[in-house]
Amino acid sequence: MTMLDDVVVAGVGMHPFGRFPGLTLKDLARVAIIRALTDAGIGVKDVDAVYSSNAMGGLLQGQEMVRGQTVLREVGIEGVPVVNVENACAGGSTALAQAVMAVRSGSSDVVLAVGFEKMFVDDLARTLDALESAADLEVVRGLGIQFTAIYAMRLRARIADGVLSLRDLADVSVKSHANGALNPYAQHRKKVTAEQVLESREIADPLTLLMCSSLSDGAAAVVVARAGVLDSGGRPTVRVRASQSGSGVTTDPGGGISIATQCAERAYAEAAVSPGDIGVAEVHDAMAPAELLYAEQLGFCAPGAGAEFFRSGATEIGGSLPMNPSGGLASRGHPVGATGLAQISELTWQLRGEAGERQTKRPRLALAHNSGGWLEGEAAAVNVHILERMQPWD
């Protein structure tokens, strides 16, 4: 790859995640977009192309087909190519992956990826029904949301194997909420104790309410650009070192290698780095304890060593490989189409040293893992991105 193909994250921005009954999808998206453009030091006329991610606007707001255009029109971004993408909970990172590709292909220099979701509607049963369509409806219709059950079964099996304990599940949720409490964009900004987690309402044994991500309204936006096109304004440059996607039923004949692992291995190869080089990670903890599984699947620790790795303190904000310093999905909230770009926003702040009280220890490389939908127990879409801070920390 030549320097011409290098892609940088030029700007990021978020609308806080939470419950915003007075705001529309357009309101949420507008704030994230303007913040990302401002952060990149550019105006609406500087954007060459847009990738827009929204998962539920068709079913919840009735707006299909041109969702991105409707929010961009409000902001004044006009005339440029707009592509509306969907990939369930991985839609945000899918928009990012396409934006990176647009730069690498030579077709654009400055590309906006935006994700927005409004899950709180008058009748929440509609939201729960809509979430079913993250899987094949012919398979799951009427069965209720399967995500939670799948995570629960996997965790139960691990507890039975003795490689992790119920207390680990609670403790990782405590860590997520402690991090989220420091994040002004997080939906749930209150520390919790392990006892509170374990005593909260059971969702699917062993998962309790305080372990799970919640419905959320929110938006996030990321501007990527060809290296050298935009002025970094004296701030550290954040480069996209790897962008890898996968989806669907695993093609691994043994069935043992998850799509997350496949994407991560390809991402490490693309960036020519090892898992041990990663200094901070945001992973798709739709239920906080999933972080324990993903630490293994992403190669941060040996298979089966997720709990041990967590107990060592490595994944805390002050640890050697902090995971979900933002609070993750469980504490930051999970407005489906926006989550993947919220991860990139957090990691960009971390790499620049702009994460405030959540700042991790001088990370050089950051990894984002975003996962969406289900097909026969595997994720329907996974994207893994690796970002790098180009300048040394002083």
Added chain:
Amino acid sequence: MTMLDDVVVAGVGMHPFGRFPGLTLKDLARVAIIRALTDAGIGVKDVDAVYSSNAMGGLLQGQEMVRGQTVLREVGIEGVPVVNVENACAGGSTALAQAVMAVRSGSSDVVLAVGFEKMFVDDLARTLDALESAADLEVVRGLGIQFTAIYAMRLRARIADGVLSLRDLADVSVKSHANGALNPYAQHRKKVTAEQVLESREIADPLTLLMCSSLSDGAAAVVVARAGVLDSGGRPTVRVRASQSGSGVTTDPGGGISIATQCAERAYAEAAVSPGDIGVAEVHDAMAPAELLYAEQLGFCAPGAGAEFFRSGATEIGGSLPMNPSGGLASRGHPVGATGLAQISELTWQLRGEAGERQTKRPRLALAHNSGGWLEGEAAAVNVHILERMQPWD
């Protein structure tokens, strides 16, 4: 651009367009995909990535978020990146544009673009409501479908200006149906007379029923590949010479240059050709007479000369620049997410000399114009592709 960036159309395939009450979205898509793979001489394991286009599956079938994955699972394409795209009636060509970009970016060698739609449902009022979401619902909700009205107003203004006549509107519809009658994939395969067109039910003065595209079920698929990766099996090679996209409210301060014209001009520049070099075109005639306007907007004739150009016979199958030899949207049918890829299928057959009774005169260059949605009277998404037959006709 180096030869490494050259992208070819390696295979195309369609499920016939029409009304298929017994078939599901998966059934329609499966046929198109398998035909495109077979046409390309490859199997499901040879596909590196997939772009999937469907516009109304969320609102009509309830399946959002992972629509592509659900149909690919049926075919046995697994594990590869899948991106679900939407852009109203331009979704199919948006999937193609992204597939081309994926090859040009270096991330994939063989990419499938597939579009599928099932508009005939039990209650057709639901389909008409869903079509409204091709525009900003905050603007159009409850106003009924505006597409037809916008086309009608533009055509009425032209008739008032004396640059075209009601008879032209009828005659171009006669041509579309005559072409469609020769197309085994077309929904309406019956010739009509100008009198029948003019006497059919009025939709929006001066447009009548036989001028308009209809609801349709159908699917189309296209395999693109990095040049040299796949064996062409001794057939002529069809290369993608230009892929240009635009959308939204025009940024032209004068307001006079349509997005279609902007995309076409960029496509001619990318391919280093002139409109006069194009040998065959498929354009987005959601109403057949729109072909008269697009002939001008795409530069095939001077502004205001669309009717004169048409009356000359240039746009007939045997003419110098045949337009919509497939029958176009009005006769082939318009299953929203599939149309853009049906255009590419037709043009590929034309360039290879495989179009049977619809075969045009040895075209070297072909142009596809696909348009979707509305924002303040302009298309929300436009894609223009130019394809080239690499080998001379013997």
